[in-house]
Amino acid sequence: MVKTHRKKISVRRLVNPDGNFNVVRKGVSRFDWDDLYHALLTLSWVKLFAVVGAGYIITNVLFALMYLAAGNGIENMREGNFFDAFFFSVQTMATIGYGAMYPKTLVANILVAIEALLGLLGVSVGSGLVFARFSLPKARVMFSRVAVVAPHNGIPTLMFRVANERQSWILEAEVNVNLVTSEITEEGQEMRRFYKLPLFRNQSSLFALTWTVMHPIHESSPLNGVTLEEMVEKEMEILITITGIDQTVSENIHAHYSYIPTEILWNHKFADILSKTRDGRRSVDYSCFHDAVALE
CATH class of the missing domain: 1.10.287.70 (Helix Hairpins)
Structure with missing residues (x-):
């Protein structure tokens, strides 16, 4: 098993791991x-x-x-x-x-x-x-430190993990994933483009434990044929937003995260964290939540 660690965060990333935007605002007052x-x-x-x-x-x-x-x-x-x-x-x-x-x-x-x-x-x-x-309602959602690309049912698939750190459920949880990339127009102007990444499943009625979010990289996917070098060159970033209703306070909550190219492991899969106890109950080992295994 290969235990993965986050590499040095790029200053060019749009969203920091804590969910805040990594943007310097100029020409506007910071206080009103x-x-x-x-x-x-x-x-x-x-x-x-x-x-x-x-x-x-x-x-x-x-x-x-x-x-x-x-x-x-x-x-x-x-x-x-x-x-x-x-x-x-x-x-x-x-x-x-x-x-x-x-x-x-x-x-x-x-x-x-x-x-x-x-x-x-x-x-x-x-x-x-x-x-x-x-x-003020706040979500306690944990994201895996890395995303992986591995075959799923024969289709290359981008995957990352999320987990609900609270004992209460997140009702009607919904996840949205977007690819942000730099493109050059015909006029030579550089622009940041957002492309929605379709998921195998983007909703969960009861988000209580863990959730592996998967985007199939088929012919129509914006990631189809994209290499790691191209992702770095175009400053690609995977933006994630999770929304839902906290069961305890019945208020809407949300969480944000992002992955940059150096945080995406190709030809890896996540380590198994689900098992059963002796009495037959399901068990989740969060100590291996961020671990990934290289495919043979």
């Missing part, structure tokens, strides 16, 4: 205030907490400066002491109200009222963002 909600949802947890923390600190600093500028408007606050003003702002925004410091002038009371309102809005927005992040 009109799309702030979507931008915050797409941030990582670390960046999201960093943004929320920075906003919290900056807001309290600004209100602390306003309390200082308002003069002696806070009872028991040391005159001109920034830290007293800052922590009074924290207590006001969080509606803690220890009682040691409190506003005693009209200006201070107005600032407190404004900050209390902003604090309520901030808590509402922050709670909504965290809840939305937790409730």
